[in-house]
Amino acid sequence: MKNKAITSRDVDFAQWYTDVVRIARLAAYSNVKGCIIMEPNGYAIWEEVQNKLGGMLKATGHQNVAFPLLIPENLLNKEKELVKGFAPEVAWVTVGGQNELKEKLCIRPTSETLFSDYFSQVVKTHKDLPLKYNQWCSVMRWEKETRPFLRSREFFWQEGHTVHATAAEAEKETYDILDIYKAFFEDVLAIPVILGRKTESEKFAGADYTLTIEALMYNGVSLQSATSHYFGQRFSEAYNIRFLNINHEMEYAYQTSWGMSNRIIGAIIMVHGDDNGLILPPHIAPTKAVIVGIGEDEAVAKAAEEIEALLKAAGITCYVDRTEKSAGYKFAQSEVNGIPIRIEIGNRDLNANKITVARRDTREKIAVDRNIDLPAYLTDLLGDIHKNLYERARERMRRLTFAARNKAEAEAIMAKQAGFVKGDWCGKRECEEEMKTIGGLKSRCILEGVAPETGKCVACGEEARHAVVWGIQY
Amino acid sequence: MKNKAITSRDVDFAQWYTDVVRIARLAAYSNVKGCIIMEPNGYAIWEEVQNKLGGMLKATGHQNVAFPLLIPENLLNKEKELVKGFAPEVAWVTVGGQNELKEKLCIRPTSETLFSDYFSQVVKTHKDLPLKYNQWCSVMRWEKETRPFLRSREFFWQEGHTVHATAAEAEKETYDILDIYKAFFEDVLAIPVILGRKTESEKFAGADYTLTIEALMYNGVSLQSATSHYFGQRFSEAYNIRFLNINHEMEYAYQTSWGMSNRIIGAIIMVHGDDNGLILPPHIAPTKAVIVGIGEDEAVAKAAEEIEALLKAAGITCYVDRTEKSAGYKFAQSEVNGIPIRIEIGNRDLNANKITVARRDTREKIAVDRNIDLPAYLTDLLGDIHKNLYERARERMRRLTFAARNKAEAEAIMAKQAGFVKGDWCGKRECEEEMKTIGGLKSRCILEGVAPETGKCVACGEEARHAVVWGIQY
Numbered sequence A, B: 001m002k003n004k005a006i007t008s009r010d011v012d013f014a015q016w017y018t019d020v021v022r023i024a025r026l027a028a029y030s031n032v033k034g035c036i037i038m039e040p041n042g043y044a045i046w047e048e049v050q051n052k053l054g055g056m057l058k059a060t061g062h063q064n065v066a067f068p069l070l071i072p073e074n075l076l077n078k079e080k081e082l083v084k085g086f087a088p089e090v091a092w093v094t095v096g097g098q099n100e101l102k103e104k105l106c107i108r109p110t111s112e113t114l115f116s117d118y119f120s121q122v123v124k125t126h127k128d129l130p131l132k133y134n135q136w137c138s139v140m141r142w143e144k145e146t147r148p149f150l151r152s153r154e155f156f157w158q159e160g161h162t163v164h165a166t167a168a169e170a171e172k173e174t175y176d177i178l179d180i181y182k183a184f185f186e187d188v189l190a191i192p193v194i195l196g197r198k199t200e201s202e203k204f205a206g207a208d209y210t211l212t213i214e215a216l217m218y219n220g221v222s223l224q225s226a227t228s229h230y231f232g233q234r235f236s237e238a239y240n241i242r243f244l245n246i247n248h249e250m251e252y253a254y255q256t257s258w259g260m261s262n263r264i265i266g267a268i269i270m271v272h273g274d275d276n277g278l279i280l281p282p283h284i285a286p287t288k289a290v291i292v293g294i295g296e297d298e299a300v301a302k303a304a305e306e307i308e309a310l311l312k313a314a315g316i317t318c319y320v321d322r323t324e325k326s327a328g329y330k331f332a333q334s335e336v337n338g339i340p341i342r343i344e345i346g347n348r349d350l351n352a353n354k355i356t357v358a359r360r361d362t363r364e365k366i367a368v369d370r371n372i373d374l375p376a377y378l379t380d381l382l383g384d385i386h387k388n389l390y391e392r393a394r395e396r397m398r399r400l401t402f403a404a405r406n407k408a409e410a411e412a413i414m415a416k417q418a419g420f421v422k423g424d425w426c427g428k429r430e431c432e433e434e435m436k437t438i439g440g441l442k443s444r445c446i447l448e449g450v451a452p453e454t455g456k457c458v459a460c461g462e463e464a465r466h467a468v469v470w471g472i473q474y
Helices: A013-023 A040-059 A080-089 A112-122 A167-188 A234-239 A263-272 A298-313 A327-336 A347-351 A374-399 A407-416 A429-436 B013-023 B040-059 B080-089 B112-122 B167-188 B234-239 B263-272 B298-313 B327-336 B347-351 B374-399 B407-416 B429-436
Strands: A027-029 A036-038 A070-072 A091-096 A099-107 A131-140 A154-164 A194-197 A209-216 A222-232 A242-244 A250-252 A254-261 A289-293 A318-320 A341-345 A354-359 A365-369 A401-403 A420-425 A442-446 A466-471 B027-029 B036-038 B070-072 B091-096 B099-107 B131-140 B154-164 B194-197 B209-216 B222-232 B242-244 B250-252 B254-261 B289-293 B318-320 B341-345 B354-359 B365-369 B401-403 B420-425 B442-446 B466-471
Touching (some): A040 A167, A112 A131, A112 A154, A112 A234, A112 A254, A154 A167, A167 A222, A167 A254, A194 A442, A209 A374, A209 A466, A222 A263, A254 A263, A263 A374, A289 A298, A298 A347, A298 A374, A327 A341, A347 A354, A420 A429, A429 A442, B013 B263, B036 B040, B040 B131, B040 B154, B080 B234, B112 B131, B112 B154, B112 B254, B154 B167, B167 B209, B167 B254, B209 B263, B209 B442, B209 B466, B222 B234, B234 B254, B263 B374, B289 B327, B298 B374, B341 B347, B341 B374, B374 B401, B407 B420, B407 B429, B420 B429, B420 B442, B429 B442
Parallel strands (some): A289 A341, B289 B318, B289 B341
Antiparallel strands (some): A027 A036, A070 A099, A091 A099, A154 A254, A222 A254, A242 A250, A354 A365, A420 A466, A442 A466, B091 B099, B131 B154, B194 B209, B222 B254, B420 B466
C-alpha cells in the first residue's frame, strides 16, 4: 500500500521530493525568498549530523569556534580569486542603527577572509601551528533558483579552516578531511560516494585544488556532497599570515578549508526515501523506534510503556505514539517520517506473548517473542537496516554508473538514464564545455590514481590525461 | 602568588575582565566593529551551555528549529511596539546579488515576527497546540558601545517561542521557563539569582509582561541574565494566529518568548573569577581536570597517562598538558583557564605513592594516596567545588544586598558600594527616572509575592505598591 499524499518518485521525482519534505515536516517555506525554515523533524537530523560529524572532527583535533556573521568589504576584497567568485552573490548590509555605513558589510558567503585575518594576528611561530578550527553556522549566497535543502540563499553548514607550517601537512589535512567525510557518508548516512579532485573550472575560488565527494541520487542525478580545499599560500600571502619556521626564517603559512552543508538532508531523502516517505539511516535517525499500540486496551498501553522504558534504558531513542489517531494512521506517519523501526503492539499478539517489529527499509513485519532480549535484537536490526540501505544504494550506483568512450556513447547513455558517466578527458576547458551540451553533463571529479581507460578524450578524441566521472548535478 | 599578566580585580575591575577574556583566550576582537570571535576556550563553554540548558529544554518538551536570518521590513512592522523597540537598532540588507532589493531585509534582532508568521500558517485547531520551539542562533543589534560577551552587535543566544490554546497555559510556560533558567544558573553555573517581573519601562517591547533573573557580579553590578516574556494575544492579533478552540470558536492564540545569551559567559567570569584568571564552575567546565607532570621523567609521564586513561574511562574530561613549558607555567595556565582541578605528578610524590590534587576555587593542594578510587574522589571534589563556588557567590550577594527606605539611604549605600538595593516603589515612571540619578540605579525587578517593606516609595515617599530591587547594570 502506498501513501496517497505522496507523488510516486517514478512519476515525478521533483514533486515526490517536495511532497516528502512537506509531509515529513522537515522544512517549510518562509516569507523570506530563498530561505527555508528547518522544522523540528528536519532540524533534529541536522543536530545528529552535528553530533556525529562533529564528534569525528573533535576526535581528530579540530576545535569549534564562532566567527562574525559580517565581513567588511575591504577584507573580502583582499584575495582576488575569492572576491571574483563570491562578490556577485553576496548580500550587503549598508545601513546599521539608522545610519548609512561608511563601509558596507556582506553577510558571509564563506569565512576564509575572517579566519585568515584572525590567523594573521595570532600565528607567530611554528609552535603556534597547526590551528585546526571549525564552525557550525549559516552562510548566505544570493541564489536565483532555490529548493529546500538542495539550494537556498541561507544554508547551514560546517566550515573548517586550518593553518599549517608545511605544505605537506596542509595537503595531508585536505585529504584526511575527505576521508572523514567519506566515512561519515558511508558509515553514518549509509550513502556510498565517489571521491576525487575537481577540475580547474569547478574548483573553489582561490583554492590550489579542491577535493570532493559526490553521491548519486535515486534518479541518477549527482550531488556534490562535501568539499575540501588546499590553498597553499594564496590566502596567507593575501592576508599576511607569516610565522617563524624551524629554520628561524619568516614563512607564509599553508592553509585548507572544507565544508559540508545541510543539503545532505536532501541527499538522505533522495538516496534512501521511497513512495511512502522518508527512510532515515539508523545512525542518523533522531528516533530509532516508534511504538504503536493497536486499539484502546489497558494491557496494550502498559506493554507499550514497558517497552519504551526498556529501550530508553538501553539508549535506544524511541517514543510511544500517543496521538488520538488510528493505528493505521500512526503506521503511515511513522513511515512518512522515516523512523527505522516500528513496534506494533496488539491484544492478539500480546496474548500469544508476541509483538510485531516492522522495519522501514523493507517494510517487512516480524513477529517477535516478548521474552527475547529486545534491545539487543533491535540494535542488531538497526545494524542490518544500515547495511541494507547502504547495499541498496551501492547497487543502484553501480547500476547507474556507465562508461562512455566518445560523445555518441555519452549521448546514448543520457538519452536513456542519468547517472555517473565515466569518460577520459584531455584536460582542455573546451571539452568540459562541450560535454555540457549532452544533457548538462558536468565533470564531477577527476579520479585520482586511476589511469585513463581508453586513452582518448571522450569529447575530442585526443590524448586523455585524466579518468573523469561526469554527471548532471543538483 | 598572583598572575602578573592579570590586573587585580580590586584595582581595576574593567581591566581585570578584559585581561581574563584575553589571557584565557575566550574571545578575540574581530575586524568587524562590535563583533567578537569566540575562540575555542570560549566556544567550548557555549557548547556546554547548549548541551546542559538545551537538555533541560528538550526534557520539558521543547523542540529545536532554525528560522531564517533575515526579516522583510513589512513583517517587522506588523507589531507596532516591537518595531518601535527594535527598528532603531537593526542592520539592513539593501543589496543582494548586485541588485538593489525592492524590500529591504533586516538581520534578525529577535525572531518573534518570523515565528509568528509561521505559526499563523500552521496553527489551525487546539489540537495543533501547544507548539514549543527553540532555536540556538546569533542575532544582531547595532549597539554603540560593546564589550566582549556583555554587549556586542552580534551575539549568540537561544530564543524560545511558544503558542498555546489558553492564557493560563501560556502564563504557566512563562513562569516554568524562569524556573528552568534559575535551576540552570544555580545548579549548573553555581550563580545565585534573584527573580521577578520587569517594570513597564523595562519590559520587552510588545510583551504583556517580562520576567527576569538577575545576577550580581563581584563588583556589585547586576547583570540581567535571562528573560521570559508573556505576550497574551498581542502577536497573534498582529500576525493573525487563530485556531478553532474546544468550543468550536475561532480564537487568537497565546504566546510566549524567552531567551538567554552568551553574555552569561561574562557572568561566569565576573561572579567566579579571581586575580589568577577564570574559575569555571565544574558542571559547565568543558575540561574537569588537567594533569601536569613535573620534570622529564618516564615514571611521571607513564603515571600521567595512566591517570588520564582512568579518568576518561570514568567520563571525567581531562588531558595531560604536554606542551614544552615548565611545570610552573602549566600550573599558572591551568588557573588562567579556570580548570576546576589540577593533578600534579612529581617523582618525589610518586615514590611515596602519592599525587597532588589542586582545586582551582580555593587553590588548596591536597596530597592524595595513589591507591584510592580517584574518579570517585574527583567526582566528589567537583561537587564540593560547585557547592563552594555557589556558597561564595551567595554570601557575596547577601553582603551586597542593601535596603533603602528613601533616596538619602540609597545615596549613602551607592556612595560606598554598588549592589542590589531593595526599596519600595509607588509604581510611577517618574520615580524610576528619579532613582537613575543615584549613580544610575535602575529597577532590576519587582519581587512577586513580596509585600512592600516600608509601605513608602523610596523615591517620592508616597504609598508603595511594589517591593523592588534596584541596581546598576551591565
